[in-house]
Amino acid sequence: MSLDELGDAKMASSRLTRDWSAQVIAPEVDKGQGTQGSFVATEFEVRGSGPVLMYASAFGLYRAFVNGKRVGADCLTPGWTCYDDRIAYQAYEISDLVTQGVNRIEIWLGDGWYRSPLMWREFAIPNGWGDRIGALAEIVQGDAVICKTDAQWKSGLLPVLKSGIYWGEDHDARINPQVTGGVEPLATDPALFVAQEAGTVQELPSLTPLKSWAEGDATVHDFGQNVAGYTRITVTGAPGAKVLIDFAEVLDGEGKIDRRNFRAARASLTYTLAGEGEEVWQPMFTFMGYRYARVRIEGEAQVHDIVSVPITSVPEITAGFECGVEAVNKLVSNTIWSQRGNFIEIPTDCPQRDERLGWTGDAQVFAGTACWLADSELFLRKYLRDVMHDQRANGAVPHFTPDPTRRPGSTFEGDWAGSTGWGDAITVIPWQLYLHYGDDAVLRECFPSMLRWLDYLWSISDGPLIRPHSRWGEKGFTFGDWLQPVGDNRKPRPTIADDCAATLYHYISTDLAARIAEIIGEDASDLRKRAEAIRSAFHAEYFSPNGRLAHNDQTSYALAFLYGLVPDEHFEAAKGYFRRVIEDAEYLIGTGFIGTPALLPALSMLGMNDLAEKVFLNRRVPGWLFQVDRGATTIWERWDAIGEDGTIYDPDMNSYNHYAYGAVCQFLFENVAGVQPMAEAPGFAKVRLDPTILPALGHAQMWHETRHGRIEAQWQINGEEVIYTVTLPEGCEGIASDAIGGGTVGRGTHEFRFELKH
Numbered sequence: 221m222s223l224d225e226l227g228d229a230k231m232a233s234s235r236l237t238r239d240w241s242a243q244v245i246a247p248e249v250d251k252g253q254g255t256q257g258s259f260v261a262t263e264f265e266v267r268g269s270g271p272v273l274m275y276a277s278a279f280g281l282y283r284a285f286v287n288g289k290r291v292g293a294d295c296l297t298p299g300w301t302c303y304d305d306r307i308a309y310q311a312y313e314i315s316d317l318v319t320q321g322v323n324r325i326e327i328w329l330g331d332g333w334y335r336s337p338l339m340w341r342e343f344a345i346p347n348g349w350g351d352r353i354g355a356l357a358e359i360v361q362g363d364a365v366i367c368k369t370d371a372q373w374k375s376g377l378l379p380v381l382k383s384g385i386y387w388g389e390d391h392d393a394r395i396n397p398q399v400t401g402g403v404e405p406l407a408t409d410p411a412l413f414v415a416q417e418a419g420t421v422q423e424l425p426s427l428t429p430l431k432s433w434a435e436g437d438a439t440v441h442d443f444g445q446n447v448a449g450y451t452r453i454t455v456t457g458a459p460g461a462k463v464l465i466d467f468a469e470v471l472d473g474e475g476k477i478d479r480r481n482f483r484a485a486r487a488s489l490t491y492t493l494a495g496e497g498e499e500v501w502q503p504m505f506t507f508m509g510y511r512y513a514r515v516r517i518e519g520e521a522q523v524h525d526i527v528s529v530p531i532t533s534v535p536e537i538t539a540g541f542e543c544g545v546e547a548v549n550k551l552v553s554n555t556i557w558s559q560r561g562n563f564i565e566i567p568t569d570c571p572q573r574d575e576r577l578g579w580t581g582d583a584q585v586f587a588g589t590a591c592w593l594a595d596s597e598l599f600l601r602k603y604l605r606d607v608m609h610d611q612r613a614n615g616a617v618p619h620f621t622p623d624p625t626r627r628p629g630s631t632f633e634g635d636w637a638g639s640t641g642w643g644d645a646i647t648v649i650p651w652q653l654y655l656h657y658g659d660d661a662v663l664r665e666c667f668p669s670m671l672r673w674l675d676y677l678w679s680i681s682d683g684p685l686i687r688p689h690s691r692w693g694e695k696g697f698t699f700g701d702w703l704q705p706v707g708d709n710r711k712p713r714p715t716i717a718d719d720c721a722a723t724l725y726h727y728i729s730t731d732l733a734a735r736i737a738e739i740i741g742e743d744a745s746d747l748r749k750r751a752e753a754i755r756s757a758f759h760a761e762y763f764s765p766n767g768r769l770a771h772n773d774q775t776s777y778a779l780a781f782l783y784g785l786v787p788d789e790h791f792e793a794a795k796g797y798f799r800r801v802i803e804d805a806e807y808l809i810g811t812g813f814i815g816t817p818a819l820l821p822a823l824s825m826l827g828m829n830d831l832a833e834k835v836f837l838n839r840r841v842p843g844w845l846f847q848v849d850r851g852a853t854t855i856w857e858r859w860d861a862i863g864e865d866g867t868i869y870d871p872d873m874n875s876y877n878h879y880a881y882g883a884v885c886q887f888l889f890e891n892v893a894g895v896q897p898m899a900e901a902p903g904f905a906k907v908r909l910d911p912t913i914l915p916a917l918g919h920a921q922m923w924h925e926t927r928h929g930r931i932e933a934q935w936q937i938n939g940e941e942v943i944y945t946v947t948l949p950e951g952c953e954g955i956a957s958d959a960i961g962g963g964t965v966g967r968g969t970h971e972f973r974f975e976l977k978h
Contacts, residue, residue, distance in 0.1 A: 235306065236415035238275060238358075242368035244408045246279075246354040247375030248401040253335045253346050254387075257380035257505070260355050260403055261326040264367035266318045273360045274325075277309035277413050279406075280353035281332030281505045286317040286325050294420035295531050296507070300333045300565040301602070302622045303349035305609040306414045309356070325367065326397070327355040328378055330505030333565075336384040338624045340574040341484050343631055344386075348624045354406050356413065374399040380504065386485035386574045389503035393494035394459055417605070418598035421564055422535045426452065426527035435476055438516040439523075446511040446854040446877050447530035448561035448571035451489065452502040457521025459495030464488065464518065467510030469572060469876040473866055477514050480871035485574040493521055507531055509561060509572030509877050511853065532560040534594035538925045541888045544918020545837065547848045548888075554848065555882030556593055558855040559586075562879050563594070566603050566622070570857065570875035577620040580607060581642035581699060585817045586879050587649045588886040591656035592924060600649055601662055607646060608669045610637075615676030616695075617643030617669075634693015638676065640686065640722040641814040642699060646673050647729040651736065657927065658903020663736045670733045677726050678750070684757040686722035698722050701775045704812030705842040705859050713810050714801075716775040720762055721814060724779045727754040731783070735899070759787050767793025774801055775815025778822040795826055807834040809842045809859065817883040824891045824912045829977075833914040836884070840864070844884055855882040893922035893933045894944070898955070903927055909965075910957035911935050913942055913976060928952045937976060944972040 247258035266272060274291060276284055277298045284291040291312050298308045335351060337344035359367035379395035430444040446469055455463055466488040472478040479487075487508045491501050515523055541552045562568045566578035567586070583603065590596040603621070610618040610626065616638035618626075625632045637643070650666040653659070680696040681687045689696040700718040707713035734747035758780075762770040767790030769776045777798035780786050786794050801810070802823075811819050823832040839845050842859030850862050857878035860869050868874065890896045894911030897904055904926040911920075913935060921934030929949025936943050947969045948954050954965045960972045 235411070237411055237413065238309065238415075240356070240358065240410040240413065241365055242356055242358045243370050243405040244279060244354040244356045245369045245371070245373055245403040246352045246406050247329065248404055249375050249377055250329075250353060252351060253331055253337070254382060254384065257328065257330055257378035257383060258353075258375055259326050259328045259378055259397055260369065260373045260375050261324065261399065262367065262373045263322050263324050264359060265322055266320055266361065266366065268361070270362050271313055272315045272318050274312045274314045274357060275309055275360070276312070276327065276355070276357040277307055278327070278329060278353065278355050279303075279307075279350055280334040281330040282355055283328045283504055284325065284357070285328070286314050287319070287323055289317050291317065293422065295423060296332065296421045296505070296565065299420065300622060302606045302609045303334060305606070307412055308416045309413045310416050310420065314359070325357070325359070327357060328380070328504065329353045329355060330380065330383045332505060333385055333622070336386065338385065339632070344484070344574065345624045345627060345629050347629060348627045352406060371403065371405050373403045375401045375403050383503070383505040385506060385576065386487060387506065388486055388488040388508065389506045390490040391501060391503070392492040393499060393501065394492060417602040419533050419535075421531050421533050423449070424530040424532060424535055424560070426529050428527055435514060438514045440477060441513045441515065441526055443511055443513070443528040444853070445528070445557060446509070446561070447528060447557065448507055448509045448532070448564055448877070449528060449530040450503050450507055451513050452500065452527050452529050453491065453523055454498060454500050454525040455491070455493060455521055455523050456498050457493045457495060458519060459493060461493045461495070461517065461519030461521035463491045463493070463521060463523060464516045466514050467508045467572075468512045468514070469510055470862070470868065471512065472868065477512055478868060478871070480868070481573055481874045481876070483573045483872060485572065487572065498524070502529060507564065507571065509570060530560060532563055533565055533599055534560065534563045534596060536595060538594055539592045539889065539923060541885065541893065541920070541922045543892075543920040545916070547845045548917065550848045551844055552885055552888065554852055554854050555589065555879065555885050557853060558877055558879035558882050559590060559593055561854065561877050563590070563596070563599060566606065567600070570878050572875065572877065578603065578606065578622065579620045579642070580617060580645035581619075581639065581702065581813055582878070582880045584642070584645035584648040585813055586883045587652040589883045591652055592886060592889050597653055597657045597659075600653055604646070604649060604662070604666055608666065611646070611669055611672065612637050614679070615672035617646050617673050635695070636693070638695060639698045640677065640688070640725040641702075643673055644725050644729045646670055647732045647736075651732050654739075655897040655899060655902050656904070658905060660740055664740050667733075667736060667740060667742065670729070670736065674730055674733055674747075674750070677729070684723070684726065684750070684754040685761055686719060686726050688718045688722050690718075699813075701812035701815045703858055704775065704815065705808075705810060707805070707808070707810070713805055714771050714773040715810070716771050716773050716815065720771055720776055723754065723758055723761070724776075724783070724785065725814070727751060727758060727785060728779075728783050730754055755785060758785055763787065763790055763794075768797050769794060772797060772801060774805070774810040774819060775812070777801065778811065778815055778818040781826060782818045782822040798826070799828060799831065802831045802835065807831070807838050808840060809835060809838070813880050816881055817886065820884065820887045821891055824887070829912055829914060832912065833916050836914070837916055844881065852876065855879050889922055889924065892917070892920050894935075895922065895924070895931060895933050895946070901953070904931065904952050906953045906955060907931070907948075908957065909933070909946055909954045909972075910959060911944055913937070915976070926952065940976050942974055942976050944974070946970050946972075
C-alpha cells in the first residue's frame with residue numbers, strides 16, 4: 221500500500237500489517253551501541269517484467285541500496301515510535317534500480333533512537349528499546365517474494381565509525397564496506413511492524429551560507445536560518461585528512477560560536493577523506509539543531525562547498541499570514557521553521573541539546589497552530605498512538621512520548637507522567653484534529669484514554685479541585701504555567717498557582733470530553749455533571765466576593781474567561797481586574813506555556829483589542845517581537861533567552877528552537893484574520909467569520925489550504941471603515957458575526973464593510 225493510500229485510509233484505529241515471510245536479522249559483526257556501523261547484504265534475481273517493490277524496516281535506523289543506488293529519499297527510517305508497541309515499515313518501488321538477472325541489496329544500519337543514549341547528562345539511557353540492531357526486508361515481484369531477510373544474508377562493517385542522535389556521526393571514507401560475517405535471525409512478532417502511519421522525514425531545499433568568517437583555525441558559516449538537519453560538504457584532499465564540523469544556534473557576546481545550550485550532546489560531524497578526487501558527504505543517521513556551522517580541517521584538505529540541509533516530517537506549508545508590521549510576518553516565518561525543525565517523527569521540544577523529546581505539554585498548546593501551518597493530521601495521530609501506549613495503568617498521561625524512562629536501564633526516579641496541561645494533550649490534540657480535518661475517528665480512537673486521564677485527575681485530590689504534589693515524580697506533580705516570566709525580582713508579578721492551573725485544565729479536559737462524547741454517540745451525562753462540579757468548585761475556591769481571581773494573574777484570567785469559568789455575577793468585575801493586571805504589567809506578557817496561547821484570544825473575546833494590540837506588538841522582553849528584533853529565526857524556549865543587553869540567559873536550559881510560544885499564530889488566523897473552524901461542521905465545512913481589527917497592523921491577510929480548497933481572508937482600513945474580504949471554496953460556508961454584519965455566505969469572494977471601533 222502506498223503512502224497516498226495510507227493517507228486516504230486515514231489509518232483509522234487499525235494496524236496495517238504484512239504477512240511477512242522475512243525475519244529480522246542482526247549483523248554478527250555489530251559490537252553494540254556506539255560502535256562502528258554495520259550492514260547486511262545479499263544477492264537476488266529479477267526475471268521477467270512487472271513492478272518490483274521493496275518493503276523494509278529495522279531495529280535502529282536503516283538506509284537501503286540496490287546495486288549501489290539509494291532506495292527512496294526518506295530520512296531516518298523507519299522513524300521513531302514506541303518500538304515496544306509498533307515499528308513502521310516503508311514501501312518503495314525499485315523497478316528502476318534493478319536489472320534482469322542478479323542484483324545486490326545492502327541495508328546500512330545505525331543506532332538511531334532505538335539504542336542511542338537518550339535523555340540528558342549522566343542519566344542518559346542507552347539501548348532504550350533493545351541492544352541489537354537489525355533489518356527486515358522483502359522484495360516482491362508480482363505475487364512472488366524474490367528476496368527476504370533470513371539467515372543466508374551476510375554482514376560487514378561500514379565507513380560510519382559511530383553515530384547517535386545526540387552524538388552526531390563520524391565517517392571514514394577510506395573504508396569500503398566488505399562482507400566479513402553472517403547474520404543472526406532475531407525472534408520477533410511480525411505484528412510489531414505496521415505500515416507507515418504518516419509522512420516520512422524529508423529534506424528541504426538546502427541553504428547556502430550568508431556569511432563566513434575565521435574563528436581561530438576554523439571557519440564559521442552562518443546559514444541565516446536556525447534549522448534541524450545537517451550539512452553537506454564537497455571536499456578534496458589527501459587520504460586520511462579530516463573535516464570536523466560542530467554546530468551552534470547562537471553566537472556569544474564576542475561573536476564566537478556558543479554551544480553551551482547543547483549540554484551533553486556532542487552534535488558534531490567528522491569526515492575522513494578517501495583522497496579520491498571530489499568527495500560529497502552528509503551524515504545518514506543523525507541530525508542537529510543549528511544556524512551556525514564551524515569547520516576545522518586536520519591534514520591536507522579543502523572544503524569547496526558547504527550547505528545546510530533542513531529536514532522535517534511536514535515539508536509542505538498550508539497557510540500564510542501577512543500584515544503591515546514586518547516583525548509580525550517574521551514571527552510567523554519563525555514559527556513555521558520551529559514547527560519544521562521540531563516535527564521530525566514526533567513533536568519534539570527542541571532539536572539541538574541532549575533532550576529532543578516529545579513533550580506533551582508543548583504539543584497540546586501548539587496543536588491548533590500546527591494544523592494551520594502544515595497538514596499535521598497523520599503526524600499527530602501517529603503521535604497520539606504513542607501517547608496512549610505510554611499512558612500509565614492509573615490513567616496518567618506521560619510528560620513525553622516515546623518515553624525512555626519506562627524502559628530497562630532508566631535511572632530516573634518517580635513516574636514521569638500525570639502533569640496537568642501536559643497530560644491534557646489526550647483531549648486537546650484530538651479535538652484540534654477534529655476541528656481542522658473533520659474526521660471523528662481520532663475522537664473515537666482516543667476517547668477511552670481520555671476517560672482514564674479524567675479519572676486520574678479526579679483521583680489526585682479525590683474531587684474537582686486538584687491540589688498538586690510539589691515534588692517531581694510524585695502523583696499529581698504539575699509543571700503549571702511553565703517558564704512564566706516573573707518580572708522584577710524585587711517585586712515579582714503575580715503568577716498562577718499550581719492548584720489553580722491544574723483545576724482549570726481539569727475543567728477544560730472534562731468539558732472537551734463531554735462534547736466529544738456527544739459527537740461520537742457516547743453518554744455524556746456523567747461528564748457534564750463532573751464538569752459542572754469542577755466549575756462550581758472553581759468559583760467557590762478562586763473568586764472573591766468582588767470578582768477578583770485568587771492569584772490576580774494574566775494566566776488565570778485568560779484561561780478562566782476563554783473557557784467560560786467566570787460567573788455571570790463576576791464577569792464585569794473580573795474583566796476590570798484583568799485589564800488592570802495587563803496595564804500594571806505595562807503590557808508585558810506574564811504568561812508561560814499554558815497561559816500564553818489563551819492570552820490574546822481572551823482579550824479579543826472580551827473586546828479589549830487595545831490591550832491585545834499593545835501586548836502583541838510590545839518590543840520589550842518578555843514579548844514575541846523582542847526575539848524577532850534580536851535576530852531570532854525560530855521561536856525561543858524562554859522569553860528572555862537573550863537579554864536586552866545581549867546576555868545569554870541560563871544556557872543549560874535554553875533552546876532557540878522551541879515552538880510553544882509560536883502558538884500565537886492561531887490567534888492571527890482565527891482572531892485577527894477572523895477565520896474560525898466550527899465544531900458544528902468541522903474540517904472547514906463551516907467557518908465563523910469574525911476578524912479582530914488591530915489598527916497598528918495596518919492591514920492583515922491570510923490563506924489556508926483545507927480539504928475543500930483554499931480559504932483567503934483580508935482586511936484593510938479606509939478612514940473609519942474596515943473592508944473585510946473573504947474567499948471560500950466549494951463546500952465551505954461562512955457564518956459572519958453580527959459585528960461585521962451577520963449572514964451566511966458560500967463559495968466565492970465576499971466583501972463586508974463595517975465601522976472601525978476605537
